[in-house]
Amino acid sequence: MTETRRRSVLTAFAGAALGTGLAGGQAVAAPRATASTTAACPTVPVIPATGRNPFVTNTDLYRHPQYEEGTAYARRYKRQARTDADLAAAHPFTRTTVLALHGGGIEPGTSEIALGIAGYNPADLTPVTPVPPNNWSTHDYWMFEGLLGSGNSAMHITSTRCDDLVALSMAGGSANVISVHGCDVDDLKPVPPGPGTPGRPGIANPAADSVLVGGLSTVFKGYLREELGLAGFTTYDGDDVPSLAGTDPDNPCNRGLLRAGAQLELTNGLRRSMFGDFSRAGRPGSTTDVFRRFVPACRKAIHRMEQRTDQAHH
Structure with missing residues (x-):
């Protein structure tokens, strides 16, 4: 069974458990209509497609005949095996999931950075930091990656419209979620209001190699x-x-689980500085000292979150 087929089967099982159907071998989320269900799992907004991006949700993309998994895009994930069969001690499941919703050629560098934050070498996916002596864990991860030579931006699905069942189930089963994104430095700048446009607030003179730290968790x-x-x-x-x-x-x-996580928006300048070769083929094996400073800083922040007493029961 091929890897792609295996994923389709697993997604089908997940869809059956969650009350979904299949279209083109991919799970399609069923409408969530009750008030109690909506409160527990916010629905994906129904927003029309645009000229820049013809897809509203991941499911729209997965159904499109011209975008084939393994050729146009890939989904990679790792959900670690955890077991607690001990009556005397607790062995908690992984508490943190790292996401790269726009990896590969969509927001270049975010796949490799997410893998590093999760504790894996992006070149060969081996764990880069053993648990001793610093007790920093490896974490689960999920990535959607554009594989095209050009035109990957057409596969940029706005985060709030992500309806991939595996991504949402992995996020929903974790106490902490950190999502890695890429932006241009101009995206951080304010835009003054003009005729017919309200403008937007921003940072007057953002550094070209900076990171915007967001999310609903003020502690994280x-x-x-x-x-x-x-x-x-x-x-x-x-x-x-x-x-x-x-x-x-x-x-x-x-x-x-805590309904509040973290999001990193790394400028293009910062992402480029993390790799000696910024091509898709070159990035995994050419990480720089900047990468090797950025990743441990994020991993230490995650470790601090996981050591909090208010996460002891998760």
Whole structure:
């Protein structure tokens, strides 16, 4: 059985458990109509497609005959095996999931950075940091990656419209979720209002190699900004750029058990500085010292989150 076929079968089983159907070998989420269900699992907004992006949700993309998994895009994930058969001690399941919703050629570098934050070498997927002596765990991850030579931006699905069942189930089963994204430095700048446009707030002179730290978890944001700052990185609070703040409850970073997570928006300049070869083939094996400073800072922030007493029961 091929890897793609195996994923389709697993997704079908997940769809059967969640009350979904199949279209073109992919699970299609069924409407969630009751008030109690909507409160527990926010629905994906029904927003029409645009000229820039013909797809509203992941399911729209998965159904499209011209976009084949394994050729146009890939989904990679790791859900670690955890067992607790001990009556005398607790062995908690993985508490953190790392997402890269726009990996590969969509927001270049985010796949490799997400793998590093999860604790894996992007070149060969081996764990890069053993648990001893610092007790930093490896984490689950899920990535959607554009594989085309060009035109990958057409597969950019807005985070709040992500309806991939595996991605949402992994986020929903974790206490902490951190989502890695890429932006241009101009995306952080304010836009003054003009005729027919309200404008938008932003950062007056953002550094070209900076990171915007968002999400609904103020604690997680604080840890990330503190650790990244100590590692020499310029960070901004996501609240300064509401359009990239990652504060929508439907954003997968906020769909964990605690309903509040973190989102990183790395500028193109910062991402490029993390790799000696910024091509898709070159990135995994050419990480730089910048990458090796950024990743441990994020991992330490995650470790601090997981050691909090208010997460002891998760």
